Amino acid sequence: MPLSRKTASLFQRRSANGHEKVIWASLLSCALISILTTVGIIVVLLGNAVYSPGKSTAFFEEVSVWEFFTDTHWKPAERHSGTELSDSATGKPAGHFGILPLLSGTMMVALVGSMVGVPIGLGAAIYLSEYASPKERDVLKPVLEILAGIPTVVYGFFGLHFITPWILQPVLKHVFGIEIGVFNVTSAGIVVGIMVTPMIASLSEDVLRSVPRSLREAAYALGSTRFDVSMRVVVPAALSGILAAFLLAFSRAIGETMAVTIAGGHKIMLTANPLAEVQTMTAYMVHQSFGDNSASSIQYKSIYAVGLALFSMTLVINIASQWVLRRFREVYQ
Amino acid sequence: MVAIREISRPSASLNAMSTPAGPVLRVPPAVAGVNRDQDMSSHADAINARRMNFYYGENQVLFDVSLTVPERSVTALIGPSGCGKSTFLRTLNRMNDLIEGTRCTGELLVQGQNIMDPSVDVVLLRKHVGMVFQKSTPFPKSIFENVAYGPRVAGEKNRAVLAELVESCLRKAALWEEVRDRLNDSAMALSGGQQQRLCIARTLATNPQIILMDEPASALDPASTARIEDLIGELCSQYTIVIVTHNMQQASRVSHQTAFFFEGRLIEVGPTTRIFTSPAQKKTQDYITGRFG
Numbered sequence: 365m366p367l368s369r370k371t372a373s374l375f376q377r378r379s380a381n382g383h384e385k386v387i388w389a390s391l392l393s394c395a396l397i398s399i400l401t402t403v404g405i406i407v408v409l410l411g412n413a414v415y416s417p418g419k420s421t422a423f424f425e426e427v428s429v430w431e432f433f434t435d436t437h438w439k440p441a442e443r444h445s446g447t448e449l450s451d452s453a454t455g456k457p458a459g460h461f462g463i464l465p466l467l468s469g470t471m472m473v474a475l476v477g478s479m480v481g482v483p484i485g486l487g488a489a490i491y492l493s494e495y496a497s498p499k500e501r502d503v504l505k506p507v508l509e510i511l512a513g514i515p516t517v518v519y520g521f522f523g524l525h526f527i528t529p530w531i532l533q534p535v536l537k538h539v540f541g542i543e544i545g546v547f548n549v550t551s552a553g554i555v556v557g558i559m560v561t562p563m564i565a566s567l568s569e570d571v572l573r574s575v576p577r578s579l580r581e582a583a584y585a586l587g588s589t590r591f592d593v594s595m596r597v598v599v600p601a602a603l604s605g606i607l608a609a610f611l612l613a614f615s616r617a618i619g620e621t622m623a624v625t626i627a628g629g630h631k632i633m634l635t636a637n638p639l640a641e642v643q644t645m646t647a648y649m650v651h652q653s654f655g656d657n658s659a660s661s662i663q664y665k666s667i668y669a670v671g672l673a674l675f676s677m678t679l680v681i682n683i684a685s686q687w688v689l690r691r692f693r694e695v696y697q
Numbered sequence: 698m699v700a701i702r703e704i705s706r707p708s709a710s711l712n713a714m715s716t717p718a719g720p721v722l723r724v725p726p727a728v729a730g731v732n733r734d735q736d737m738s739s740h741a742d743a744i745n746a747r748r749m750n751f752y753y754g755e756n757q758v759l760f761d762v763s764l765t766v767p768e769r770s771v772t773a774l775i776g777p778s779g780c781g782k783s784t785f786l787r788t789l790n791r792m793n794d795l796i797e798g799t800r801c802t803g804e805l806l807v808q809g810q811n812i813m814d815p816s817v818d819v820v821l822l823r824k825h826v827g828m829v830f831q832k833s834t835p836f837p838k839s840i841f842e843n844v845a846y847g848p849r850v851a852g853e854k855n856r857a858v859l860a861e862l863v864e865s866c867l868r869k870a871a872l873w874e875e876v877r878d879r880l881n882d883s884a885m886a887l888s889g890g891q892q893q894r895l896c897i898a899r900t901l902a903t904n905p906q907i908i909l910m911d912e913p914a915s916a917l918d919p920a921s922t923a924r925i926e927d928l929i930g931e932l933c934s935q936y937t938i939v940i941v942t943h944n945m946q947q948a949s950r951v952s953h954q955t956a957f958f959f960e961g962r963l964i965e966v967g968p969t970t971r972i973f974t975s976p977a978q979k980k981t982q983d984y985i986t987g988r989f990g
Contacts, residue, residue, distance in 0.1 A: 497797075498797070576834075578830060578832055578834045579834055579836065580795075581792065581795065581830065581834070582830060582834035582836070582896070583836070583846070584792070584795060584823065585790060585792065585823055585827065585828035585830075585900070586823065586824070586827070586846055586847040586850065586899065586900065586903055587820050587821065587823045587824035587847060587850060587851065587903055588820070588850050589820055589850075592850045596846070596849075596850065597836055600836075600837065600838065601836070601837050
């Protein structure tokens, strides 16, 4: 606060305040970087997908939003940028840009991932918070964090070369008599589930442990077993935080790229079969960016449209998880 | 340990007050239902603690505590903070088992059974010996589900049975009239005094014989405190109640028997009227006349 000049020199600003300003400015810019990055990403996505100033055209200037959300095929290779849209032999534009097949792949992988990650993650969290002795917790938590630190490409090959050939294929063949391909949704989903398990476990454990001890004691005093206390009191009391953790994990599963690119495959089709080979939105973006399409081609621009869809989905889910956390939180004195 | 302000206060008036002539303290009238002059010798022992020692790690906090609690009576445990009264209370339903590194020796008979025996099922014990805490601890559930919690974990599923039980327990806890129209509302929305009575109702629903209360009214306003005290008077015809309290007036109003703890030892136990009018121990007298603690 600037003091009046009339006050004693004892309280006068010193030149050292200049350092304060430098520190303030550099810390502020660190804080702003995350915001600027987000803004930058949104500008790039919108600029290539929705509206492009200047000569080049954005994705949605060539493909209608209606087609994008309703067409059940995604066949970018058959369409070429510019004139062919209206100038095709059949009179209809060639190629298809319907996001649904990619979306179905993404959602299926994320759902399988949630089915694997949610029960395991929550179970681990309950064990760590309610059952484990301090010693066990000291061992288990770091191990869980190591699991979270394994590069996702390793998980991809783990799915492709272990889960599919050593678990899924033999089990499905001998138990159900079903043959499945090397690439499939289930193995991708399982590895994604394993990947999000530490995240669910760690976030859920935090909220479980924040349930006041007095509530647990009250439950024990009413003749509860440890399981009663966990399932009837602690988990319900922490439910908002647990749901928020699930949503964040789901959003992470949707955005997961490398493992699903490797284990999920690259066949783009609208299916609800979890044993089929699919390409997810993220995997499509990887494939397309390594392809030999020019940066001005509609195929290349479609990356941004898919990216924008993905960004919107995860943004909505993250906001939803914040909302759940606030809306349903129990306040303890 | 405890800061004791016992050290020489050279006040003539205080010295005069502590002379053994006449009653040490005027004892306030007891709440309805508590007859302090009643002879409890015909009542069987609900709790019989013999030479109990208790340790937090290496730190011993209870020394050779022996105390008998008659059935269907109220026993107040008083003493300064850290004197071990709460720890003793929590040994009675083995609540201290939940704290790592604690150890207890001695013999503790509840309804004639030694509950320190490793073969004792603490889950069953705690249904038998209920507990109400200082801070009201309603579960973040509806009022109905709070009271129905105990019966539900005990396996009761019949909605009609539960509804009947919830009503009778809420009536016993003098809360029914206030909440009968909003049983499905969250218990968190009740006032502090109502929450505490809800916790008492919840404890009654497990059908205990003994109810332990750890300063049940210390966080409540005077009106709510009076309601809790009246409730204790009503409940003690059916239940054995052991209550820890910092409030000596409260102890004298609600209890038949008072036990004074100091530095982990049971200094004196006896009929409440006697403890408050002619305590046998100097320490007890100093404490109840407010010279320390």
